[in-house]
Structure formats: C-alpha cells, structure tokens
Amino acid sequence: MKDATAELSSLRTYRVPTFTDWGGGYKSAELGIAFTKGPTVQSVWYRSGAEELKDGFDDVSDLNFMVSFPDDGPTKIVRLAILSCSEVSKGCMLALLPVQQPRPLWADSISSATVQ
Numbered sequence: 001m002k003d004a005t006a007e008l009s010s011l012r013t014y015r016v017p018t019f020t021d022w023g024g025g026y027k028s029a030e031l032g033i034a035f036t037k038g039p040t041v042q043s044v045w046y047r048s049g050a051e052e053l054k055d056g057f058d059d060v061s062d063l064n065f066m067v068s069f070p071d072d073g074p075t076k077i078v079r080l081a082i083l084s085c086s087e088v089s090k091g092c093m094l095a096l097l098p099v100q101q102p103r104p105l106w107a108d109s110i111s112s113a114t115v116q
Contacts, residue, residue, distance in 0.1 A: 012097075014065070016094055019091075026086045026087070028082055028085070029046065029053040030080060056085075
C-alpha cells in the first residue's frame with residue numbers, strides 16, 4: 001500500500017525548476033489550472049496565498065502534465081493545486097490536489113433521524 005500511495009503522490013507532484021524568484025523563505029499559494037486535450041494548460045488562476053507566486057504561473061503552464069481525458073470530445077478538466085517554494089527544498093513544487101467528489105444536493109435534505 002505504501003508503494004501505491006507514493007506512486008499516486010508522485011503522479012500529482014511536479015518540480016517547477018524555471019521559477020526561482022519567489023522572494024526567498026517559504027511561500028505557498030493555491031491556484032486553479034484548466035486543461036484541454038493535449039494535455040494543454042488553458043489557464044492558471046490565483047485562489048489564495050502568497051501573491052508573489054503569481055509570477056510563477058507562466059512556469060506552471062509550461063510543465064508537462066500527465067492528465068488523461070475520457071474521450072475525444074471538447075472536454076476541459078479543472079484541478080486545484082498548491083504551489084510551494086522553499087529555500088530548504090531549493091525550489092518550487094506544484095502538487096495537484098486530489099479530486100474530491102461533490103456532496104450531492106439531496107444529502108442536505110436527509111434528516112438526522114434514523115431511517116428504518
């Protein structure tokens with residue numbers, strides 16, 4: 001199980017070697033990435049965190065992502081990611097966050113009473 005967990009983690013983690021001017025220390029930011037077939041990065045946008053890391057978004061767009069598409073249709077895939085830069089790790093890393101299933105709307109209508 002440990003090997004599978006490490007492999008999955010490595011599939012969603014990317015080094016960003018070309019972005020070196022984040023201002024030093026440790027900084028992180030959450031961002032969104034939209035992919036189109038290729039996979040090609042269509043856009044990268046800032047969500048929260050260290051604004052200094054916005055300067056690295058072009059470098060993120062240039063990464064070779066391993067993203068699978070379900071078919072040949074005009075599909076777009078949107079992922080959230082954390083870009084973190086550290087002097088200790090001597091650079092920046094991007095980690096795609098695991099995809100989470102949305103909570104179904106009907107789940108809010110279920111009462112806390114026990115269903116028999």
